[in-house]
Amino acid sequence: MKNIIAILSFLLFLTMFSCMDFLDLEPHSQSIAVQNSDADSVYFKSASEVEAALAGAYSDFKNEYWQLDYFVNGDAQSDDAYAGGDNPDNFQIDDYHLDATNRNVSRDWAYLYSTIGKCNTVINNVGAVTDPDLTAARKEEIIGEASFIRAFMYFQLVQQWGDVPLQLTEVKTISADKLDEIYAIIFPARSPQAEVYAQIIKDLETALTRVRPTAPHKGFVTTGAVNAVLAKVYATLAPQDWAKVGQYCDAVIAGGYTLLPSYDALWDNANENSAESIFEINYDGGTADGNWGTKIFRGLDWKKFNLPSNDLIAAFDAEGDMIRKNASIAFEDVSGKWSDEHYPQTQYPFINKWHNFQEGSDQNYIFIRLADILLLKAEAMNELGDQPGAAAIVNQIRDRVNLAPTPATSQADLRLAIEKERRLELAFEAHRWFDLKRTGRAAEVMSQTIDHTGQPIGYVITPQRLVWPIPQAELDKNSKLVQNDGY
Numbered sequence: 001m002k003n004i005i006a007i008l009s010f011l012l013f014l015t016m017f018s019c020m021d022f023l024d025l026e027p028h029s030q031s032i033a034v035q036n037s038d039a040d041s042v043y044f045k046s047a048s049e050v051e052a053a054l055a056g057a058y059s060d061f062k063n064e065y066w067q068l069d070y071f072v073n074g075d076a077q078s079d080d081a082y083a084g085g086d087n088p089d090n091f092q093i094d095d096y097h098l099d100a101t102n103r104n105v106s107r108d109w110a111y112l113y114s115t116i117g118k119c120n121t122v123i124n125n126v127g128a129v130t131d132p133d134l135t136a137a138r139k140e141e142i143i144g145e146a147s148f149i150r151a152f153m154y155f156q157l158v159q160q161w162g163d164v165p166l167q168l169t170e171v172k173t174i175s176a177d178k179l180d181e182i183y184a185i186i187f188p189a190r191s192p193q194a195e196v197y198a199q200i201i202k203d204l205e206t207a208l209t210r211v212r213p214t215a216p217h218k219g220f221v222t223t224g225a226v227n228a229v230l231a232k233v234y235a236t237l238a239p240q241d242w243a244k245v246g247q248y249c250d251a252v253i254a255g256g257y258t259l260l261p262s263y264d265a266l267w268d269n270a271n272e273n274s275a276e277s278i279f280e281i282n283y284d285g286g287t288a289d290g291n292w293g294t295k296i297f298r299g300l301d302w303k304k305f306n307l308p309s310n311d312l313i314a315a316f317d318a319e320g321d322m323i324r325k326n327a328s329i330a331f332e333d334v335s336g337k338w339s340d341e342h343y344p345q346t347q348y349p350f351i352n353k354w355h356n357f358q359e360g361s362d363q364n365y366i367f368i369r370l371a372d373i374l375l376l377k378a379e380a381m382n383e384l385g386d387q388p389g390a391a392a393i394v395n396q397i398r399d400r401v402n403l404a405p406t407p408a409t410s411q412a413d414l415r416l417a418i419e420k421e422r423r424l425e426l427a428f429e430a431h432r433w434f435d436l437k438r439t440g441r442a443a444e445v446m447s448q449t450i451d452h453t454g455q456p457i458g459y460v461i462t463p464q465r466l467v468w469p470i471p472q473a474e475l476d477k478n479s480k481l482v483q484n485d486g487y
Helices: 002-017 047-062 064-076 088-095 103-128 136-161 176-186 193-208 223-236 242-253 293-297 310-319 322-328 370-383 387-400 411-425 432-438 442-447 472-477
Strands: 081-084 277-281 305-308 329-332 348-351 365-369
Touching: 047 064, 047 103, 047 136, 064 081, 064 088, 064 103, 064 293, 064 305, 064 432, 081 088, 088 103, 103 136, 103 472, 136 193, 136 223, 193 223, 223 242, 223 277, 223 365, 223 370, 223 432, 242 370, 277 370, 293 305, 305 348, 310 322, 310 329, 310 411, 322 329, 365 370, 370 387, 370 411, 387 411, 411 432, 432 442
Parallel strands: none
Antiparallel strands: 081 305, 277 365, 329 348
């Protein structure tokens, strides 16, 4: 009876939570839909309810994970940025001293599973809707879009934590005779990475045959976005399937995307949803739909997060890459505001890729763009033995920013040339850490990261530190979860 009461209380809390505004920035628990009884077998009664539920999943791309933590995890965890700011949880991430009580770790887990729960509700219930306003074709599109979003969230989880629980269903009814079933859904064990990746690929393949090739703007899932993520998944899942990477990159490239003539135009707030963008989170600005995340990284009102690193600035300078350096980093005089061990107050760097960093910013975030996929294609070609083809793509990217062709010709040299090109091209777009991890270069590269004196900082990364700890709060409430080694 105590167990029944505990579950009922937990589900009631989650049901009440589902009515909260998606812009609430407090950490969230997993979202689980609950129906009132077995007789109430249809979760959605109308087309508008389904569309609203899907919109709720999309809107999660504007929560704290995607406005802030996504970039901290991809860049401050790498050699491109220091933690900056004044948050001890971010310092732990930057210095590889994470523990299971870190608040970023807990909230990121919760945010991602909350969105997965919303997707599960849509995927599992849209088929039963009888409203004639919801056509069969639109049902298929909705399943495709929700499947993509679920895969996108699981891709974040598996890269960050390794083995994670696979939750693909929701609690629909509550009764004593279904306690075992309810427990399995609410308190699942971790699934091996191979199973998680298999589900990610299955979801993306489901999406690929259902979503639209084009949409009103790049904030909606399209075939280009699905192909791009499939390419990224096959480049990350070990052993990498480079033929698949090339296949899906080719599909993106054939989709009508083109590089913008000017690199800086990507960030000037005048070319949003451009021909180069594949998946982009759109903001209208103001109190209701402002991108507060840009202010976290830029501005003089308080010390900012993701401080550009000396190592990255040195890499730009060594390459003579002033176009991308100036588009990526702005130097300001912060005298009298704060000090920092890494830089003098008169030449303090900030991320410059989001030019509108005012309160209520309407600056979009670009999550996937063509240059990323072109360089991934070059990586695949190099691994498959086509060094001239790989070099040609690298040179295409370099030509836009007036850099000479790469001198690399061998496979080994091109690996490093592509790695460097991805770093300079995609700086502060949350790719660097995961690029280093998937290529097996994280420990080596981070051990050589230099400080303002030109000497190694002294980062030490053990294999265990390549993944995050399972949040302690999740371990406390779910006895089936087992902590990652080293934590």
